Amino acid sequence: MLVDHTPDLGRVVMVVPTYNEADNIAWIVGRLRAAQPSLDVLVVDDGSPDGTGDIADGLAATDPQVHVLHRTTKGGLGAAYLAGFAWALERGYDVIGEMDADGSHQPEQLQRLLTGLLDADLVIGSRWIPGGSVVNWPWEREVLSRGGNLYVRMLLGIKVRDATAGYRLFRRTTLEKIHLDEVRSTGYVFQTDLVTRTLRAGLTVREVPIEFVERVRGESKMSGQVAVESLKRITAWGIRERWARVKGRTTTGRDLVSSR
Incomplete structure (x- = not known):
């Protein structure tokens, strides 16, 4: 039997960014609503030319707990999430989540994250802790992800x-x-x-294990070029952090931003 979301957390909304996910959006929203009927869903569509936004509008028209935020351009994952966060904060949600539209993040495992948030400020569904796993990944991609995360831990401390x-x-x-x-x-x-930023603010981050499933429909937005660019930016942060420590001070959130 599926378990509804933990009521002690208050109002919950999952932000689902989309770009050309017409094959997946109705499928994933349906699974999410079935797995956690009390939470809301916000689809943030970046002007998908394949009609994803129209499909999302159709879902919202028949379900008052599904909402759609239309953006006119493809501004990137972070920009879509920031727009979704602003929408959710303005409407008084107590918990705001992130989730891919392609089925990689299984709605049926969301209860693990909800339970983990009871004593945390941020909960991450993790592939790389005991109990976590990936499905249908080539070994090269797993090595890249594991290695990238190791690099992040070492560089940013x-x-x-x-x-x-x-x-x-x-x-x-x-x-x-x-x-x-x-x-x-x-x-x-x-x-x-x-x-x-969450850790630098002195807040608690908890990881819970998930099974990450590679998409089976549609085109992945991740590429080697994207991964390399991310590591370049993280390297800049790490160098700035270490320089700040040499000078005997703690780097602030603004410092992290200005390093880009």
Whole structure:
């Protein structure tokens, strides 16, 4: 039997960014609504030419707990999430989540994250802690992800095993404390950016294991070029962090942004 979301957390909304996910959006929203009937869903569509936004509008027209935010241009993953966060904060949600539209993040495992948030400020669905796994990945991609996360831990001095993961839940108080107005990262580096900001704010980050499933429909937005660019930006942060320590001070969120 599927279990509804934990009521002690208050109002929950999952932000689902989309670009050309016409094959997946109705499928994933349906699974999410079935797995956690009490939470809301916000689809943030970046002007998908394949009609994803129209499909999402159709879902919203028949379900008052599904909402759609239309953006006119493809501005990147981080920009889509920032727009979704602003929408959710304005409407008083207590918990705001991130989730891919392609089925990689299984709605049926969301209860793990909800339970984990009871004593945390940010919960990450992690591939790289005991119990976590990936399905249908080539070994090269797993090596790249594991290696990239190891590099992040060493360079930034954080202990999170899967800082690049995109299945996560924030308390609204967390988003209010980490200076979202200063965030400039728009691509996949956005995920590492927000984890780092949360930790630097002295807040608690918890990882729970998930099974990550490679998409079976549609085209992946991740590429080797995207991964390399993310590591370049993280390297700039790490150098700035170490320089700040040499000078005997702690780098602030604004410092992290200005290093780009």
